Amino acid sequence: xxxxxxxxxxxxxxxxxxxxxxxxxxxxxxxxxxxxxxxxxxxxxxxxxxxxxxxxxxxxxxxxxxxxxxxxxxxxxxxxxxxxxxxxxxxxxxxxxxxxxxxxxxxxxxxxxxxxxxxxxxxxxxxxxxxxxxxxxxxxxxxxxxxxxxxxxxxxxxxxxxxxxxxxxxxxxxxxxxxxxxxxxxxxxxxxxxxxxxxxxxxxxxxxxxxxxxxxxxxxxxxxxxxxxxxxxxxxxxxxxxxxxxxxxxxxxxxxxx
Numbered sequence: 092x093x094x095x096x097x098x099x100x101x102x103x104x105x106x107x108x109x110x111x112x113x114x115x116x117x118x119x120x121x122x123x124x125x126x127x128x129x130x131x132x133x134x135x136x137x138x139x140x141x142x143x144x145x146x147x148x149x150x151x152x153x154x155x156x157x158x159x160x161x162x163x164x165x166x167x168x169x170x171x172x173x174x175x176x177x178x179x180x181x182x183x184x185x186x187x188x189x190x191x192x193x194x195x196x197x198x199x200x201x202x203x204x205x206x207x208x209x210x211x212x213x214x215x216x217x218x219x220x221x222x223x224x225x226x227x228x229x230x231x232x233x234x235x236x237x238x239x240x241x242x243x244x245x246x247x248x249x250x251x252x253x254x255x256x257x258x259x260x261x262x263x264x265x266x267x268x269x270x271x272x273x274x275x276x277x278x279x280x281x282x283x284x285x286x287x288x289x290x291x292x293x294x295x296x297x298x299x300x301x302x303x304x305x306x307x308x309x310x311x312x313x314x315x316x317x318x319x320x321x322x323x324x325x326x327x328x329x330x331x332x333x334x335x336x337x338x339x340x341x342x343x344x345x346x347x348x349x
C-alpha cells in the first residue's frame with residue numbers, strides 16, 4: 092500500500108485489497124449535504140490509538156492532566172466554525188469541572204503534587220462538595236429527631252450513639268475552617284480536604300443506612316451491641332483521620348514533607 096492511500100468505507104473486500112480490509116471495516120464516512128469525506132488508513136490508526144489512550148484508567152497525576160486538557164484542546168480545534176462566547180480558558184475549566192464532578196472523593200488522593208494552576212481548578216469542585224456536605228448535616232439531624240422511642244429503651248441508646256457519630260463527623264468542618272486561610276499548595280489542600288469529606292460522608296451514609304433499617308434490631312440486644320461496636324469504631328476512625336490530616340496541614344504550612 093502506498094503511503095497516504097485513501098480507503099473508502101464502502102469498498103468491498105477482494106484479494107487485491109485484502110491487506111486493507113482491516114482498515115476499511117473500521118473506517119467511517121462523514122457525509123455532508125453535498126460530499127463524502129473518507130478517512131485514510133493512517134488517520135484511522137492515529138484516531139484508534141488516541142481513543143485507546145483516552146480510555147486508559149490511570150490515577151497518576153500526569154495522565155489525569157493529559158486526559159483533562161488534551162481532549163478539550165482537540166474538541167476546540169475540531170469545531171472552528173462554532174462561535175465561541177467564552178474565552179478558551181473558561182471553556183476548558185468548565186469542561187474539567189463537569190468531568191471531575193462525577194468522580195468519587197477517593198479520586199483526589201493522588202493530586203498532592205499537581206501544579207497549582209491545575210489543582211486550583213480541582214479545588215473549586217472540593218468547595219462545591221463542602222457546601223453539599225453542610226446541607227447533609229441538617230438532613231441527618233432531622234432524620235435522627237424523627238425517630239420515636241421510649242425512655243431507657245434500646246432505641247434511645249442507639250440514637251444516642253448515632254448522635255455522637257454525627258457530632259464527631261461534623262468535626263471535619265472544624266479542621267477545615269482552622270486551616271482554610273493557611274497558605275499551602277493547592278494540591279496538598281485538595282488531598283487533605285477530600286480526606287475530611289470522605290470521613291464525614293462515610294459517617295453520614297452509615298447513619299442514614301442504620302435509620303433506614305432501624306426496626307430490624309428492635310428488641311435485639313446482641314444486634315444492638317454489635318451495632319454499637321461498629322459505631323464506636325467509626326468514631327475512633329474519625330479521630331485517627333483528623334489527627335493525621337491536622338498534622339499534614341501543619342507540615343504543608345511549614346513546608347515540611349509528609
